[in-house]
Structures are given as C-alpha cells and as structure tokens.
Amino acid sequence: MSWSWIPGNGALIWQLTRENIYLGVVPALLGLVISLPLGIVAARWRWFYPPALTVVSVIYAIPAIALFIALIPALGLTDTNVIVALTLFSLCVILPNVVAGLRGVPEPVRQAATAMGYGAVRRLVTVELPLAVPVILGGLRVGMVSSISLATIGQLIGVSSLGYLFIDGLQRSFPTEIYVGLVLIIALAVACDLILAGVRRALTPWAARS
Amino acid sequence: MSFFSYAWDWVTQSANWHGSGGIPQQILAHLGYSALPLLIAALIGIPAGVAIGHTGRGAVVVVNLANAWRAIPTLGLLTLLAVYLGFSFLTWLLPLVVLAIPPILVNAYEGVAGVDPGVRDAATGAGMTPWQQVTRVEVPIALPLILVGLRTAAIFVVATATIAAYIGLGGLGRFIIDGLDSYQYGPVAGGALLVVILAVLVLAFFAGLSRLVVPAGLRRQGKAE
Numbered sequence: 001m002s003w004s005w006i007p008g009n010g011a012l013i014w015q016l017t018r019e020n021i022y023l024g025v026v027p028a029l030l031g032l033v034i035s036l037p038l039g040i041v042a043a044r045w046r047w048f049y050p051p052a053l054t055v056v057s058v059i060y061a062i063p064a065i066a067l068f069i070a071l072i073p074a075l076g077l078t079d080t081n082v083i084v085a086l087t088l089f090s091l092c093v094i095l096p097n098v099v100a101g102l103r104g105v106p107e108p109v110r111q112a113a114t115a116m117g118y119g120a121v122r123r124l125v126t127v128e129l130p131l132a133v134p135v136i137l138g139g140l141r142v143g144m145v146s147s148i149s150l151a152t153i154g155q156l157i158g159v160s161s162l163g164y165l166f167i168d169g170l171q172r173s174f175p176t177e178i179y180v181g182l183v184l185i186i187a188l189a190v191a192c193d194l195i196l197a198g199v200r201r202a203l204t205p206w207a208a209r210s
Numbered sequence: 211m212s213f214f215s216y217a218w219d220w221v222t223q224s225a226n227w228h229g230s231g232g233i234p235q236q237i238l239a240h241l242g243y244s245a246l247p248l249l250i251a252a253l254i255g256i257p258a259g260v261a262i263g264h265t266g267r268g269a270v271v272v273v274n275l276a277n278a279w280r281a282i283p284t285l286g287l288l289t290l291l292a293v294y295l296g297f298s299f300l301t302w303l304l305p306l307v308v309l310a311i312p313p314i315l316v317n318a319y320e321g322v323a324g325v326d327p328g329v330r331d332a333a334t335g336a337g338m339t340p341w342q343q344v345t346r347v348e349v350p351i352a353l354p355l356i357l358v359g360l361r362t363a364a365i366f367v368v369a370t371a372t373i374a375a376y377i378g379l380g381g382l383g384r385f386i387i388d389g390l391d392s393y394q395y396g397p398v399a400g401g402a403l404l405v406v407i408l409a410v411l412v413l414a415f416f417a418g419l420s421r422l423v424v425p426a427g428l429r430r431q432g433k434a435e
Contacts, residue, residue: 061409063369065386066402070213072395146280153285153373156390163285170289170377178293182286189281 002176017184020161024148027083031090031143039098049099060092064150068157082154090143097139101132133203141196145189213399220400240381243371247303248364251310259318264344272319279312284370288377297378306370310363317359321352350425361416368409
C-alpha cells in the first residue's frame, strides 16, 4: 500500500465515487418505479405473474457486460447505456419482492379495510403498500447494492466509475488503486444498507424496532 | 444496424468457426472455465450449507454472507489478484470459486433449515440416525433450493468468466475484450450474443434438472400450493 497516493488523488477518487453512486442509485430507483405498477398488476391478476417471472429470470441471467454491449448500437458508450441495463437488472430483483410483499398482506387485514369502506385503490395505497414496505425495500436494497457493484463493469465499455481504479491499477500494476476501489464499493453498499434501514423505519413506524 | 444484425453477421462468418481461437473452441473453453469452479464451489458449499442448516450453528454468518455477496465487485477482485499473481491458473480460478460458494451455501442452508420440524421428529421417531435423517429426509426436501443455489452460481460464473477475459482468460470473453480493444463491434456483439445464449441454456438446463431430480412427492406438493 502506498498511502500517499490517496490524498494526492482525492479529486479523482471523489469524482469516480460520485459517478458510481449515480450509476448505482438511479437504476435501482427507476427499477422500483417500474416494478411497483407491474407488481400491483401481478399481485391482482395472477395469470400475469408466471410469464412475467420467466421473462425476469431470463433477463437476470444475461451477463451485465453482454447487456451493455447489446445496448451500444442504440445508446452508445454512455451513462444512459449502463443505467438502462442496470435498471433492467434491478427490475428483476425488485418485482418479485413487490409481488411477495403485496401477497403477504394477511387476508383479515384486507377484509377489515374493505369492511371499513375502503375501495380497492384506497386500500392498496393506505393499507397494502405500507404493509409491503419492508419486503419491497428488501428488494430495492439488493437492486441498489448490485447496481453499485455492477456499474464498475461498465468501465470495460468506457463508462466511468470506480471500475476505473481497477483497470488503471491493473495496467500500472498498482494494487493501492484497486484496494481503494474495492473498499469504496463495499463502503457504498454498507451506506446504502444503513440509509434504506432508516427509510424503512420512517415508513413503518408501527414495526418493532429490533 | 442493430445489435442482432452485427452479432449475426459475425457469428455466421464461417472463418470464425475454424482453427485455434475459433467459436467452437472458445465455447468449450468457456464451459470448462465455468464448470470447474462451479464443481469445486459445490463440493464446498453444499456440505457446509447442509451442516449449518442441520445443526443451526453459524446461521448468523450465512445470513450476512448472503447480504454481502452482491456487493463484491468481481472486476476489482480479478484485477487485484492479477496484479499479485500475474495471469496464472489461480488468478481466475480462486475468485470464481470464492464467489460461487455463497449462493450455493446459503440456499443449501435455507433448504435444510426450512425443513418442517414435524418431519424431522417423524424421521427421529422412525428410528433414523442423524446421518440417515440428513441424507434421506433433509437433503431431498432441500433439493429444490439447493438447485436454485447451483443455478444462481452457474449463471454468475458464466458471466464472471466472460469478464475474466480481461485478465487473460480464454473463452467467449476473448471475442468481447479483444474486439473492444481493437474497436471492432462485430466480434464484441457476436461474443456477447453467444454468452447470452450460453447463460440462457444454463438456466434451461437447471430448470430441466430440477424436474428430473426433485422427488415426485415434493413436486406434487409444489403444484398443490
């Protein structure tokens, strides 16, 4: 380890970290936004879910590098390329959780809401979705952590992220750079975990604080 | 031109199908580079997961392992080892094995830990030794999840072996990495298409396998639910 490299390259490291956060967080949030309506449809009309699940597992089997490459003719070697690809992957992990969360709402709770005069939409928004929050956030967490990590592979098609430190470190045979990248990726994942745990607590104040 | 037309043009050029470094050779190499680490990881991960699931010891470690797994950037691990070990056998084998273990271990653990306590009691009551209990009751019941773990690991290994071309590994990733280096989109797209086909075939293989090896009683139960 040559520790002096780190402060000397603070600006570069900070810029790459910001780019990596952007490439990791935006796809996970987009994946959530797309998963919610799809998950609601799948939880309500059951025939929709098995085919959707098959499509999801096939997409999820595609290696990230191959999907980036497949999007090059349409989107070029851009941030958008990586964001679209990682959004698809996030969708694949979040959607099953949305469906599981909504289906996990106990039937008596649903009946109680109906008995209190709640229509389908109001029941969904004020009862079912809030109860599904922990499971949905579990999916969002996996989507975000994997996107942060997979974003580094975008470096192979030239999209800048902390992956730059891996490739540059290899080309210069300079392990310090690679260690910095690895530690920062893990730190970003841990930070995501903590933030999402906070979000969950804020959204489900009734849950036991364990 | 779209991705598919580039990929198709390259894949259908007969010159790419011959000689050393041709498509058939790289497909075989890719399968080999994926199968070996998967096999080693299964030999470590399945017994470990079953043992932890059966005894309940070390369950906390397993849950954390499952959480940490997706955060690990494979490209970083590969490049780090390449800096220290050069482009050797261990450089690609070690990270592929290490990264394939968590999904296998975690699913084997969850499968065995999730066995209905009543079923366990029945096995004990029927006079089974702990070993018989594990091999004849718990593992067959856990089999669907064990296969999910193997499938996840297999798909992961196929994808990571592609990236390992960056540190000199052969296989389909060679077309991609070399093509990117020389700014030729044809081999890049063709290699990517072949990798996708391979990954989907692996997915289908495990779907078929789970139909074959999961005990018939469990399958019926799954359908009834």
